[in-house]
Amino acid sequence: MSDILDVIKDRDPGEKEFHQAVKEVLESVQPVLERNPEYRQTAILERITEPERVIMFRVPWMDDQGQTHVNRGYKIEMNSAIGPYKGGLRFHPSVNLSIVKLLAFEQVFKNALTTLGMGGGSGGSDFEPKGKSDNEVMRFCQSFMAELFRHIGPNTDITGGDIGVGAREIGYLFGTYKKLRNEFTGVLTGKGLGWGGSFIRPEATGYGNVYFAAEMLDTQNDTLEGKICLVSGAGNVAQFTVEKLIELGAKVITLSDSSGYIYDEEGIDQGKLEFVRRLKNIRRGRIREYIDKYSEAVYTEVDPSLDYNPLWNHKAECAFPSATQNEINEKDAQTLVNNGVTLVTEGANMPSTPEAINIFLDSKLLYAPGKASNAGGVAVSGLEMAQNSMRLNWSREEVDNRFKMIMKSIHQSCLDAAAEYGVPGNYMVGANIAGFVKVVNAMLDQGLV
């Protein structure tokens, strides 16, 4: 196992985030390989860790002053054993090959857990949408799609949102794809309700994250009612995580963006959440503006000299990291445990470092890895794809019923796989094994391709 990781590291030494994701999965699936020697004989690990296709391209665009800029675009088609590639697009200056490979790799197992037929992929660009006008974002999206369109399609590779890619960007990307292909198909998910979108897609990742937390608590005859919760991020996932937590009677006391975080001891209620929504989705402002409106809250600016994130230092019972990768390090995890947090459910992808995860697992708190707990987003994207293929729109109730069933089934698959392999209650190992087995069995059936 470590030989395989060494080869991967030697081949692509700079890809730290990708190595981190691969290491976690390889360690989790060790007992599966011991029981199934055919996986080793067919080099399944070497194959599943190598993308089927890596595409990188130039994205030139012009700003409002007539200045030309060049960004880099990425598309990783990681694994298509159980369905067409499916994953998100991320627009953020930190995007590089390592990040998109990490996201695509995680997506393979996450999509397998949803019970829907979707392979794994990801993509994005180092473009920074913050501070850009709508016209600049539109021109960038048009240029990005002018290359991407030749690689994707409703039966090949379907893409959706992630950090920096929301309803506005999906609209511009879809419009360009449609024009270039002269086809109206479900090649992008997260579309507007009036033009092929699905009910509950915007809410799905955050809601699903909270449903997963509720399922975990239910195994201990507990609920979210009255629980004090820390949430990071202030984007799509964070907003709908907070909304569902409020609905279930929990109290959320933090939110953040990349500049800092707010602490609101009285709790973020529906009215305050509405303010955050307008601030972030319409005015595209910073979370610090929350205290201009709600002066009882406290804002703390990010201090890069700290080796911990003070957001995780507030006394609470549950934590929902919903911003970005590696936002909880070992020190943060220890603080959470010391402060009495008994549940960590990941809305973001890989928000906890491996050292942080070890602390969670050692302390026996309820810990849900993102590939299980944030799978609601891609699950409803899968339902959007199904509706697009049939040219039908399901009602909100129909989507919601299917969505809740899928989240329950993901939770149960994690528990079952963890118990079968001798680590009951370990959702991380359970998620990795359940996703892995489904994908590698399909790969074996399909031969060396």
Ligand code: NDP
């Ligand atoms: P958004 O762009 O809507 O929001 C991201 C939030 O996280 C913003 O508040 C942003 O702050 C903050 N953030 C981003 N990068 C950093 C950073 N480096 N340090 C601190 N804060 C940061 O993205 P989403 O809500 O869609 O995604 C959040 C996470 O959830 C990501 O990890 C994503 O991969 C994951 N996810 C998203 C899904 C979806 O359906 N959207 C599905 C599954 C997982 P700022 O505004 O300052 O950049």
